[in-house]
Amino acid sequence: MSETSPKPTIAMDDLMALCKRRGFIYQASEIYGGIQGFWDYGPLGAQLKKNLRDAWWQDVVMNPCQGMAGPDGNPVRIVPVDTCIIQNPKVWEASGHVAGFNDPMVDCRESKARYRADHLMCLGEKGDTSGQIYAYVDNDDKSYATARKKLDKYKKRALSDAEIDTCPLTSLSADELKVTVGPDASEAGTLTEPRAFNLMFDTYPGPIRDEANKAYLRPETAQGIFINFKNVIDTTRVKVPFGIAQTGKAFRNEVTPRNFTFRSREFEQMEVEFFCHPSEAKDWYAFWRDWRMSWWKSLGLAGDNLILREHDKDELAHYAKEGAGTSDVEYRFPFTAPRFGELEGIAHRSNFDLKAHQNHPASTVKLEYFDQERNERYLPDCIEPSAGLDRGVLASLCEAYTPDESRPSKVFMKFHPRLAPIKAAVFPLVNKDGMPEVGEKLAADLRKRFGHLGAIEFDPKQNIGKRYARMDEAGCPFCFTIDGDSLTDQTVTVRERDTLAQERVSLDRAAAYVAEKLGLG
């Protein structure tokens, strides 16, 4: 990993100040002191985020893989869904989230170590209900030996195995915990009571707030796809291999929200679950991994700040253990540098999820797919490219932030034109002599043509330098200026954000100019 970046690492504080100043991102509930792990998007941020989501929707769902054929030589097929944030809680039992997202943790005030409560065992002398208890990490011989040694020292004699009683830490009473010595502690009573880190948010649909009515806010959008797999198969004409895609909010009660919007408790995902025959899973995995990497590059996250990283075996998620692997598309954020933070994970989930839902006791549905061509019934394997929309936005903001002492704004946002929240601006050089009228008409024309892609600004106030500078900070790629000559020869000056170059184009060519620069031909 290279420690040197071709671009100086920007200060996160400066970027955050710009995001506030220009209306990209605000702290959620700011007027009440904020709320940890939540962020709101302002006018420019909302459009930036929409543009990234739309780019994904277009390139992944509507024109899958930008028209590139899959490894089988056929066009890639994807259909969209939009599923609920709240589902029957059994969905999350089957998926493993209820068990996996509820690990009670224990902290040690002395050693500062944190343990999973269900990984801690305790030992003491058989029959002794008043003496000290010693905790150790389950299946850790060294930790066990340490606890035995501490007990022997406390009892002032070597106890035999037969004199030892063990039990899980979670079975101890509060009083017993007070006389328990932590695995890495010397004093008793330094362990906190086991605390559940509820990584899923609870909610209670219906009038009665009762455990029987407990439901969860989804921690990932993926399960909404898996539980609709049969519906999609039955009601559309898709055939394996194909993908189901959706974007939407997900919620995780992160222990430590950090780093601006990077680890938020409420965030938006863009996910595809791509189903294929197990024999083709490896090829599809490699295909998606490589194409997703190139997609992020195509949106301006090029260069050394973006890497594709294959997971080591020991960091694979529970659903990916059996699969062909997991890769991350990672971006070098200022706060991770020189290391990288995940933008998107491409995982081979094998048939983990379909199997889990099919096998859940409360589920009656058969999810096997009958493949006519192969004359074979099977549970498809699944390749999951799962991207973080908010992380993509954050990476785009970081990448776009370009200090430039030579220009009045001292900084400009070099967004890819496709992502830029303001597509173009129109300025009358002087707010009189017929220039505003010409400008307003041009702005209206551009709005009609490009308004669905982003804002078209019209600004007749103050001197031209200020207006250019404002657009630089907003990341607007093109500014059209109407001057005296425009009235006579029907031409305008277009000023390019990145190069500051000015070019004279005819008024009726202005829309074509923007279309070409946006890649719309």
Place this chain on the structure above:
RNA sequence: GCGGGUGUAGCUCAGUGGUAGAGCGUCACGUUGCCAACGUGAAUGUCGGCGGUUCGAAUCCGCUCACCCGCUCCA
């Protein structure tokens, strides 16, 4: 969860117990007319919040909230 830091106008920050400030930005008017120019003027604050000490608190004390950094944690 632990340790350190920060919190005053939209942004950056000054203000160590005595009337709430500056620069920039924003807005208006004038002038100018291709890069935050110039002139005049204006708006904008629960000094993060709550409580305490004090005749008097942005300032001292306690608690709390949020953000940043380092741990820890994170399928």
